[in-house]
Amino acid sequence: MDDDSFSDRFSKKASQMPLFPIGMVAFACVAGYGIYKFKHRKGPTSLYLIQLRLAAQGSAVGIIGLGLFYNIYKDVIEPKFK
Incomplete structure (x- = not known):
């Protein structure tokens, strides 16, 4: 079993x-x-929960888009400049 600290595991991830x-x-x-x-x-x-769900889904879609x-960029654009 690894005895890595939380910061080591987080930086690796x-x-x-x-x-x-x-x-x-x-x-x-x-x-x-x-x-x-x-x-x-x-x-x-119920209205509050719908709005919170929308905020969570929006952040997930934004991160997937990023x-x-x-x-x-990494696979297409960057190799053209090397």
Whole structure:
């Protein structure tokens, strides 16, 4: 069993998948926003949950789009300049 620390595992995961830290930050932002808005909501809970789901899905689609553009750049555009 490896005795790697959390920071070692996180840096290894980030080097393998560059969007992993961005996804973690986006999750933390959406979760923080959700907790804050739930505490200060004005209106029905169902409407709040729909809006929170939309924010979570939007961040997921945005991160997938960033990954797509990153891979296009890495595989297509960058080799042309070498």
